[in-house]
Amino acid sequence: MYIGIDLGGTNIAAGLVDESGKILYTKSTPTLASRGYKDVISDMNRLVKEIIEESKVEKNEIKAIGIGIPGLADKDGNVIFCVNLGWENIPLRKMMEEELNIPVFIDNDATVAGLAEYEFGAMKGCESGVLLTLGTGVGGGIVLNGEVYSGAHGVGSEVGHMIVGENFYDCNCGKNGCFETFASSTAIIKYAQKLIKEGNTDTKILELAEGDLEKINAKIIFDCAKEGDKVAKMAVDRLVKYLVIGIFNIVNFMDPEVIALGGGVSNAGEYLLNLVRQEYEKNKFFKTLPAARIELAKFKNDAGILGAAMLGKHGVK
Amino acid sequence: MYIGIDLGGTNIAAGLVDESGKILYTKSTPTLASRGYKDVISDMNRLVKEIIEESKVEKNEIKAIGIGIPGLADKDGNVIFCVNLGWENIPLRKMMEEELNIPVFIDNDATVAGLAEYEFGAMKGCESGVLLTLGTGVGGGIVLNGEVYSGAHGVGSEVGHMIVGENFYDCNCGKNGCFETFASSTAIIKYAQKLIKEGNTDTKILELAEGDLEKINAKIIFDCAKEGDKVAKMAVDRLVKYLVIGIFNIVNFMDPEVIALGGGVSNAGEYLLNLVRQEYEKNKFFKTLPAARIELAKFKNDAGILGAAMLGKHGVK
The missing domain is CATH 3.30.420.40 (ATPase, nucleotide binding domain)
Structure with missing residues (x-):
């Protein structure tokens, strides 16, 4: 199973997704980007933990976390920039992997939505x-x-x-x-x-x-x-x-x-x-x-969570 | 070793090229496209045979022939069209392989030149x-x-x-x-x-x-x-x-x-x-x-022959 996170300018939506692309459980929280990246990332970590706890999966069943961001990331999972969030050079993968101990993969939100269309659309x-x-x-x-x-x-x-x-x-x-x-x-x-x-x-x-x-x-x-x-x-x-x-x-x-x-x-x-x-x-x-x-x-609002989860799937395969 | 052919609107240039990209022997002949595709292809076959004979290589040393064309070819080696030559839907690979019994690979001339720059430029x-x-x-x-x-x-x-x-x-x-x-x-x-x-x-x-x-x-x-x-x-x-x-x-x-x-x-x-x-x-x-x-x-006139030869090399590897 995978967790996909759709990091938007307004909301952070996260979901538990199985191998077949079924979204099993979702949670979201307002982004409130003006707080700064540390609080936003902290909320993303919290969402992941809550999803694991509330959906009653074992943590080791989560093979990867994928994140679609409204901006660009490099190959090492650093956010180069997200204009709407005011982010520049943020080591997003590192900060989340250190906290969660699950592999994290990051790419542009449209790229991630493209992956959802590729897998299931x-x-x-x-x-x-x-x-x-x-x-x-x-x-x-x-x-x-x-x-x-x-x-x-x-x-x-x-x-x-x-x-x-x-x-x-x-x-x-x-x-x-x-x-x-x-x-x-x-x-x-x-x-x-x-x-x-x-x-x-x-x-x-x-x-x-x-x-x-x-x-x-x-x-x-x-x-x-x-x-x-x-x-x-x-x-x-x-x-x-x-x-x-x-x-x-x-x-x-x-x-x-x-x-x-x-x-x-x-x-x-x-x-x-x-x-x-x-x-x-x-x-x-x-x-x-x-x-x-x-x-x-094929996909509208779900493309973000689904594609991000598949980014995680492709990342660890 | 490979033979690269640069099929142009004016001339057909062909050359014997070794693994390291060294052009060992070249021959050329006017395209005279107005004769129709059969005569042009027949001349390409002739050039290949002459190169093999005159350069004194064994035919079985030639692993492949690559051709850069001024137009588009499909994955099966059919020329979809070459506007300047007046060609449309010509089974170029088939016609040459039947005559020469050597694998033939075909792509656009700029694509082939790109391959020369990739390999050596x-x-x-x-x-x-x-x-x-x-x-x-x-x-x-x-x-x-x-x-x-x-x-x-x-x-x-x-x-x-x-x-x-x-x-x-x-x-x-x-x-x-x-x-x-x-x-x-x-x-x-x-x-x-x-x-x-x-x-x-x-x-x-x-x-x-x-x-x-x-x-x-x-x-x-x-x-x-x-x-x-x-x-x-x-x-x-x-x-x-x-x-x-x-x-x-x-x-x-x-x-x-x-x-x-x-x-x-x-x-x-x-x-x-x-x-x-x-x-x-x-x-x-x-x-x-x-x-x-x-x-x-890096390459000017040689890019055609060299890149075409490398197309052959990539094709059979």
């Missing part, structure tokens, strides 16, 4: 695949030869900052044209707001957002687009166009078996999937060339 | 690296875990068609914004021509091109830039800017140990390398983060 049975987590930003989880791939220095799969064009607003990273400024929920919201501000007011988006531009969210835009709302459709079409550009950048480079779409934007489901597949087919160089399938990710 | 000692061949177009050769990486369907490492921005001219592939429309010799020539046409005539470029815009080449532009020519410097700076954007797209995704710069543009040597390294350092998210080294490729 959209990438199951594939040797290679990329999960795109289309949320507030865009993350990537790469599976290659049946293992998570994080690069030579553990800092790969940062697809959100791949530059794919020129955009009307800059990325948080300071650059212009990052993939996540086109293909995230933030991106589609900003673009819909822009269209409305520019006078495209013949739309239900604003009505559903209670007349407040700031209350527009990705779900409202997709719901309107599904109903044929023209402004919403323009915003969705733009997201789809650049999402497929980003997908082709990955496909042309890595040629994986499957690209899985996850994160909040993927809640638009089959509607989004069909648009993306159409745009993808339309833009293929050679229609007959074998190329990655595009699928929806 | 700029990527030596690395587990992962990407060779960028900056020529008329831009190709990529990926090495991962010490092996060439061509993707799940054998069609990966097509970095030239990664979209990195918007450009003033379209790519041959029909799209706008492809990496090779910014970072190839074609790209820098077109941009210099554009600058001059727009009235930036205070430059030595035109003089060195005998007053003929069509005679401008990448070497003239780099030579002028080195001498401080402003127009040439603008063209070089633009190439460097987008080359580094493309490098970051690769680095953020794959995080290799090294990026090697090859192809005709890389003949600008240390001058280009220093500009690229400066731009690369300037644009790092986190200065302290470990990231790929950037180096010049």
